[in-house]
Amino acid sequence: MKKHLVYAVAALATAAAPLAASAQPWNGQERREDRRELREDRRDLRDTQRDARRDGYISGREQREIRDDRRDVRQSQREVRFNRARADTWRGRNEWRDYRGARSGYWYAPGYGYRPVARGNVWRQGAYVPRAYRSYYVQDPYYYGLRAAPPGQRWVYADGNFVLMAVATGLIASVIANQY
Secondary structure, three states: OHHHHHHHHHHHHHHHHHHHHHOOOOOHHHHHHHHHHHHHHHHHHHHHHHHHHOOOOOOHHHHHHHHHHHHHHHHHHHHHOOOOOOHHHOOOOHHHOOOOOOOOOEEEEOOOEEEEOOOOOOOOOOOEOOHHHOOOEOOOHHHHOOOOOOOOEEEEEEOOEEEEEEOOOOEEEEEEOOOO
């Protein structure tokens, strides 16, 4: 009886080893491969569009190729873009080291930790960022899919929103709500 149990455990371990290997923590190599694939998909789309326009007429086949290439680019963007619901897009990044999940009444500023939600703040263009929020700079805007901040402006984290503000005055130039 004991011998059969040992064989069963050995067989189970042998069968489960590939599954366990595939469940290893995410590493940066996969993310780099995803970014490389996105660049390749964008290049393919540009090439297809250029080839289709070359003769001045876009055939049905060429339209399908362009549509398929656009779909591939969108899929690659989804794989690369930050998504808090997918741990593989933030795990291993230094600024998310202290993140332990959502907490009621708090928001997480990556790299700065949990902060209480301030009631009454209005995040809209033309308003001002309160002084308490002006130091929560977004370190890597490209990671979140944000454009580079113009000179004299910075992206900041604010109650789960991205806010583009003027550094000198705190005047809000743009708000991207609930994106991280």
